[in-house]
Amino acid sequence: MILVVGAKGMLGQDLMTLLGTEARGVDIEDIDITSMESVQKVLVTLKPRVVINAAAYTDVDGCESNQELAMQVNGEGVAHLALISKEIGAKLVQISTDYVFDGGKGSPYLEDDPPRPLSVYGESKLAGEMNACFNPDHLIVRTQWLYGLHGKNFVETMLRLAAEKKELSVVDDQIGSPTWTVDLSLAIKALIDKGCCGTYHAANGGFCSWNEFARVIFAEAGMGITVNPMSTAELGRPAPRPLYSTLDCGKLNRDAGFQPQPWQEALKNYLNLRRQ
Ligand SMILES: NC(=O)C1=CN([C@@H]2O[C@H](COP(=O)(O)OP(=O)(O)OC[C@H]3O[C@@H](n4cnc5c(N)ncnc54)[C@H](OP(=O)(O)O)[C@@H]3O)[C@@H](O)[C@H]2O)C=CC1
Numbered sequence: 001m002i003l004v005v006g007a008k009g010m011l012g013q014d015l016m017t018l019l020g021t022e023a024r025g026v027d028i029e030d031i032d033i034t035s036m037e038s039v040q041k042v043l044v045t046l047k048p049r050v051v052i053n054a055a056a057y058t059d060v061d062g063c064e065s066n067q068e069l070a071m072q073v074n075g076e077g078v079a080h081l082a083l084i085s086k087e088i089g090a091k092l093v094q095i096s097t098d099y100v101f102d103g104g105k106g107s108p109y110l111e112d113d114p115p116r117p118l119s120v121y122g123e124s125k126l127a128g129e130m131n132a133c134f135n136p137d138h139l140i141v142r143t144q145w146l147y148g149l150h151g152k153n154f155v156e157t158m159l160r161l162a163a164e165k166k167e168l169s170v171v172d173d174q175i176g177s178p179t180w181t182v183d184l185s186l187a188i189k190a191l192i193d194k195g196c197c198g199t200y201h202a203a204n205g206g207f208c209s210w211n212e213f214a215r216v217i218f219a220e221a222g223m224g225i226t227v228n229p230m231s232t233a234e235l236g237r238p239a240p241r242p243l244y245s246t247l248d249c250g251k252l253n254r255d256a257g258f259q260p261q262p263w264q265e266a267l268k269n270y271l272n273l274r275r276q
């Protein structure tokens with residue numbers, strides 16, 4: 001059995017759908033990953049062969065003012081899962097982020113490029129990556145710019161704002177790869193099925209700025225919204241973000257034989273599904 005921790009989150013729900021009867025899901029009402037006792041009780045009782053940790057504190061700006069909570073959930077929580085999954089002989093799959101990088105490389109990041117997080121969220125997720133290694137049988141899957149049917153995300157924010165305004169300003173100096181949680185779930189399943197270990201990058205193909213992403217969302221949705229350019233500095237959010245955080249996903253393709261579709265195709269498929 002595969003245990004999905006954070007099964008009610010945006011990624012967690014798509015993982016549960018994909019894995020079907022092979023999966024069992026738990027979320028905050030069943031398990032608190034910040035508590036070693038809670039993790040021990042659930043994992044020792046359920047004895048999964050694989051634990052996928054999709055639970056996290058994902059409010060990037062919120063993490064700046066709640067540093068302790070960020071480290072407890074995204075850092076220490078993963079240590080608890082690693083130690084107990086090791087104890088019961090299970091593999092740990094930890095989901096991580098492009099925000100462990102500073103965005104200064106200027107070309108797609110490889111798995112062994114040195115991380116240097118700019119934000120508290122990024123620091124806490126890097127602590128999670130390091131703690132995942134307490135279980136030698138671990139898989140760290142870094143992804144980015146997620147959207148899906150079951151959670152707050154940029155696509156849904158844009159579509160909501162477009163219902164209220166005819167004109168929006170969106171940053172055009174951050175580059176990355178928008179990634180559909182369904183494609184990420186397929187990548188995670190492929191990595192588990194092939195018995196892969198270590199660190200992997202998984203994101204939809206190609207890249208764009210948030211501004212271009214917004215323009216394509218409105219074009220695909222048939223909405224005539226003007227999207228003005230703006231810089232990250234002008235927007236002035238609390239957490240610094242990497243300016244160029246595209247992930248090189250070649251290792252995923254080589255080792256698991258899986259290549260996520262281009263982001264434009266994924267977006268089309270998502271919007272079609274959303275309309276049904
Ligand atoms: N969203 C994105 O753009 C990206 C996400 N990621 C990573 O992907 C993973 C999944 O993200 P996403 O689906 O967006 O996350 P969500 O925020 O949608 O879901 C996270 C889930 O974890 C639960 N949770 C929070 N704290 C705890 C806890 N202490 N114990 C147990 N469960 C808890 C949340 O419950 P509640 O809602 O009640 O707090 C929620 O159900 C995370 O590791 C994230 O860091 C990586 C790159 C991009």
Ligand SMILES: Cc1cn([C@H]2C[C@H](O)[C@@H](COP(=O)(O)OP(=O)(O)O[C@H]3O[C@@H](C)C(=O)[C@@H](O)[C@H]3O)O2)c(=O)[nH]c1=O
Nearest residue numbers: 058060097098143144145146153154157169170171210
């Ligand atoms: C709503 C809005 C956002 N933005 C900008 C802010 C931000 O830089 C960018 C995207 O907004 P978000 O709030 O979705 O961004 P953010 O919370 O930074 O998204 C990140 O989440 C975490 C969990 C990750 O791990 C990352 O990979 C990434 O997906 O768009 C605008 O410029 N204009 C707007 O009207």
